[in-house]
Each structure stands twice: as structure tokens, then as C-alpha cells.
Amino acid sequence: MSRVAYVNGRYVSHHQASVHIDDRGYQFADGVYEVMAVLGGQPVDEESHLDRLERSLSELHMQSAMARPPLRAVLREVIRRNRVRDGILYLQMTRGVARRDHPFPAKAVTSLVVTARPATLPPPETLRAGVHVITLPDIRWKRCDIKTISLLPNVLAKQQAREAGAFEAWLVDEDGFVTEGSATNAWIVTKTGVLVTRDAGQSILGGVTRLGVLQAARDEGITLEERPFHLKEAKDAAEAFLTSTTSFLLPVLKIDDTVIGGGKPGKLTDRLFHRYLKKLSTNKKRSTNKNEKKAAISTSNPV
Ligand code: PDD
Numbered sequence: 001m002s003r004v005a006y007v008n009g010r011y012v013s014h015h016q017a018s019v020h021i022d023d024r025g026y027q028f029a030d031g032v033y034e035v036m037a038v039l040g041g042q043p044v045d046e047e048s049h050l051d052r053l054e055r056s057l058s059e060l061h062m063q064s065a066m067a068r069p070p071l072r073a074v075l076r077e078v079i080r081r082n083r084v085r086d087g088i089l090y091l092q093m094t095r096g097v098a099r100r101d102h103p104f105p106a107k108a109v110t111s112l113v114v115t116a117r118p119a120t121l122p123p124p125e126t127l128r129a130g131v132h133v134i135t136l137p138d139i140r141w142k143r144c145d146i147k148t149i150s151l152l153p154n155v156l157a158k159q160q161a162r163e164a165g166a167f168e169a170w171l172v173d174e175d176g177f178v179t180e181g182s183a184t185n186a187w188i189v190t191k192t193g194v195l196v197t198r199d200a201g202q203s204i205l206g207g208v209t210r211l212g213v214l215q216a217a218r219d220e221g222i223t224l225e226e227r228p229f230h231l232k233e234a235k236d237a238a239e240a241f242l243t244s245t246t247s248f249l250l251p252v253l254k255i256d257d258t259v260i261g262g263g264k265p266g267k268l269t270d271r272l273f274h275r276y277l278k279k280l281s282t283n284k285k286r287s288t289n290k291n292e293k294k295a296a297i298s299t300s301n302p303v
Pocket of ligand 1: 154209210
């Protein structure tokens with residue numbers, strides 16, 4: 001089956017989908033994005049992702065390409081046309097097409113691209129085996145709370161991790177505190193059983209999975225601290241894990257050369273994982289809103 005992408009008002013075949021070479025996303029990385037998991041044909045935590053998208057747009061003084069109800073409809077239509085049951089949905093908005101010049105164009109029309117693909121999230125053996133992370137200096141800008149498509153430092157960090165045989169790079173600020181991973185949020189459990197993750201300021205992306213896991217921790221009655229933690233504290237932790245839409249919740253069993261929790265996924269990590277999974281499985285059962293479906297069909301065109 002051939003894949004279908006949504007590009008600026010049209011559903012087109014994936015291999016022909018394209019944007020203009022003067023698109024400001026291409027020229028300046030002047031845009032924002034969201035990645036949602038799809039389970040049972042439904043986007044997971046859709047409203048939280050759309051809230052974060054609106055916040056990112058507003059911080060960059062960009063207009064949304066469309067209002068939320070038709071956008072939801074487009075997302076569902078892209079999932080439907082690609083026959084995705086479980087997978088990944090990608091949405092990107094940029095400041096549109098204009099002659100290359102740094103200031104915002106006078107009449108910017110926001111570009112919108114949406115794609116979806118099937119994926120298994122993540123393979124169960126990864127969950128059991130856990131992952132290794134390396135640490136690197138955080139060389140990113142000071143507004144990591146905005147989910148911008150400008151991801152070069154993240155790309156370089158992830159590549160360095162892969163070359164070192166690790167799954168992820170945890171980024172460390174100038175004072176030696178862990179900010180987050182190149183594409184994930186970072187968590188530890190102290191030896192006294194306290195769950196710690198960095199507070200959602202401007203130095204990390206406020207992960208949607210992070211929010212879900214925080215709620216899972218509250219539901220489980222786990223003591224929780226949202227604060228920066230030093231790399232030394234991380235290496236001395238009883239447990240560590242990372243979270244993201246595409247990784248869900250993965251145990252971290254080694255940070256650089258330091259083995260965490262005897263090299264096995266910890267009890268609290270396991271509890272949180274199962275509580276979070278329970279929440280996700282209820283997402284699968286949610287039914288599609290009929291009105292949104294209708295709206296999608298009326299805005300669609302044949303491939
Ligand atoms: N990355 N921190 C960074 C820097 C990220 O890029 C991401 C997500 C996260 C986790 O956020 P969430 O739980 O909302 O996925 C944290 C996505 C998946 C990506 O760029 O592919």
C-alpha cells in the first residue's frame with residue numbers, strides 16, 4: 001500500500017510530497033513539530049500535543065495553519081489513509097514560503113505537513129533489556145521548551161550516542177546537571193525511592209509522555225521531585241529511565257561506564273511502566289468522533 005501525506009491542503013502520495021525550496025522551514029528551520037503515537041488507530045494524548053503545538057507557535061509568533069477541529073480531522077484522515085493501527089504521526093508547521101530574508105515575511109502563510117507510518121512501539125525485548133546512555137555537554141539554545149524543527153545539536157548528540165553503541169545521549173548543563181536526552185526526558189529514582197525529573201522550565205522540552213508518567217507516579221503514590229539532578233546523583237541512582245512518545249518508558253541500565261541498579265530494570269520503573277501502559281490501553285478503546293471524520297472527508301481530495 002502506498003503512503004499518503006498531507007501537504008498544505010492536499011492529500012498526496014508520499015513519494016511525491018514536497019514543499020517549496022523557499023519554505024522557511026527548509027531555509028531557517030523556522031518551524032515547529034509534534035510527534036504523536038498512534039494506538040488502535042487513535043492519536044495518543046492528542047490534546048496535550050495540540051496544546052504544546054499552540055504554545056510553540058505562540059512563542060515563535062506564528063499563526064497555526066488551521067484551527068484545532070479541522071486539524072484533528074486532518075490527523076485522523078492521514079491515519080486512516082495510511083491504514084495505521086499502531087504507529088507514529090508527524091505534524092510540522094513552518095512560517096511558509098517567502099524570499100530568503102531573516103525577518104518574518106509580511107504575509108506569511110503557515111505551511112502544514114502531516115505524515116503517518118505504522119510502527120511497533122517499542123519492541124518488548126528493548127523494554128526488558130533496557131538501554132545505555134552516554135552523556136554530552138548540552139550545547140543547545142536557551143529555549144528548549146519550544147518544540148522547534150531546529151534539531152541539529154540533538155541530531156549530533158543522538159549520532160554520537162549511536163556511534164558509542166548507546167541508545168541515547170543525556171545532555172548535561174554547565175553546572176553538571178542533566179537536562180534531558182537528545183529526544184527523550186531523563187528520570188532517576190534515588191536510593192531512598194524518590195522519583196526525580198527536571199522541572200519543565202526553558203532548559204527542557206515539556207514531554208507529553210513526561211506528563212503521563214508524572215500522573216502515573218501520583219496515581220501510584222510515589223514520592224516525586226521535579227528538580228534538576230546532578231550527573232553524579234544520576235550515576236549514584238537506584239534506577240534510571242527515559243521517556244518519549246516513540247520510546248514510551250525505557251529503563252536506563254548504564255550511564256557512561258556506570259552500571260545503574262545492578263544492570264537490571266528497577267521495580268519502580270516497572271511499576272510506572274505498567275501503570276502508564278494501562279492508561280495507553282484505554283486510549284486504544286476510545287472511538288473516533290464522527291463529526292471530525294465528516295470534516296476530514298470534506299477537506300480531503302483523492303490521491
Ligand atoms: N522527541 N525531549 C526532547 C528534546 C524531545 O525531542 C522529545 C520528543 C522529548 C519527549 O517528549 P514527548 O514525550 O512529548 O515525546 C523530550 C520526539 C519524539 C522526536 O523528536 O521524535
